[in-house]
Amino acid sequence: AQKITQTQPGMFVQEKEAVTLDCTYDTSDPSYGLFWYKQPSSGEMIFLIYQGSYDQQNATEGRYSLNFQKARKSANLVISASQLGDSAMYFCAMRSADRGSTLGRLYFGRGTQLTVWP
Amino acid sequence: DGGITQSPKYLFRKEGQNVTLSCEQNLNHDAMYWYRQDPGQGLRLIYYSQIVNDFQKGDIAEGYSVSREKKESFPLTVTSAQKNPTAFYLCASSPLGQLNTGELFFGEGSRLTVL
Numbered sequence: 001a002q003k004i005t006q007t008q009p010g011m012f013v014q015e016k017e018a019v020t021l022d023c024t025y026d027t028s029d030p031s032y033g034l035f036w037y038k039q040p041s042s043g044e045m046i047f048l049i050y051q052g053s054y055d056q057q058n059a060t061e062g063r064y065s066l067n068f069q070k071a072r073k074s075a076n077l078v079i080s081a082s083q084l085g086d087s088a089m090y091f092c093a094m095r096s097a098d099r100g101s102t103l104g105r106l107y108f109g110r111g112t113q114l115t116v117w118p
Numbered sequence: 119d120g121g122i123t124q125s126p127k128y129l130f131r132k133e134g135q136n137v138t139l140s141c142e143q144n145l146n147h148d149a150m151y152w153y154r155q156d157p158g159q160g161l162r163l164i165y166y167s168q169i170v171n172d173f174q175k176g177d178i179a180e181g182y183s184v185s186r187e188k189k190e191s192f193p194l195t196v197t198s199a200q201k202n203p204t205a206f207y208l209c210a211s212s213p214l215g216q217l218n219t220g221e222l223f224f225g226e227g228s229r230l231t232v233l
Contacts, residue, residue, distance in 0.1 A: 004160075009158075033219050033220050035219075035221065035222075042226070043206060043208075043226060043227040043229070044224060044225075044226045044227065045208060045210075045222075045224035047221055047222075047223075050219050050221060052219065091160060091161065093161075095219070095220040105151070105163065105166060105176075105220075106161075106220070106222055108153075108160040108161040108162075109160055110158060110159060110160040111160055
């Protein structure tokens with residue numbers, strides 16, 4: 001069963017505007033972690049932000065924030081004040097310890113291609 | 119600088135040949151991973167290792183093999199048994215332990231094309 005779902009294959013946003021990238025997840029493990037990675041056209045994976053399942057507050061890192069709604073099992077990424085350099089593929093991922101998976105094994109969604117236009 | 123080095127960055131192979139992708143890390147991480155990325159598929163786990171001389175199959179291990187003789191190194195061999203090996207391969211590492219989030223640190227990837 002798919003553990004991470006990203007329903008937006010592509011998103012477009014104008015420079016300086018905010019954009020939300022959707023992510024829903026599925027796990028029965030009470031302890032899990034949620035990640036967002038950015039992948040520019042060069043292919044490297046850049047870690048953006050992390051949210052633990054027991055964290056009371058939404059995670060923030062500069063212009064990135066994670067809108068964590070535990071009951072809805074969603075972990076949307078919000079990018080404020082978009083920049084041209086934000087154009088990239090964005091992946092949501094989850095670390096889950098169920099089914100004997102090791103700490104650190106991540107399950108990835110299929111990604112959302114974000115394009116920022118001037 | 120600490121990081122993960124993958125080589126080669128680009129690799130071409132004829133059908134029926136085995137190829138080995140190199141992954142070296144100097145982050146002193148215990149765990150290492152190999153992911154495969156295809157367009158529209160996200161990242162899929164091939165193999166992972168938590169300790170030297172031990173490794174486990176991921177979701178798509180068929181046609182691949184790995185070794186973990188040193189903590190720093192986790193090479194991936196794409197064998198001729200892999201039916202569709204053309205893809206982008208990413209190596210990653212992470213520290214283990216309760217205090218760690220499980221974040222993965224990635225190399226820059228290797229793009230394999232079968233001719």
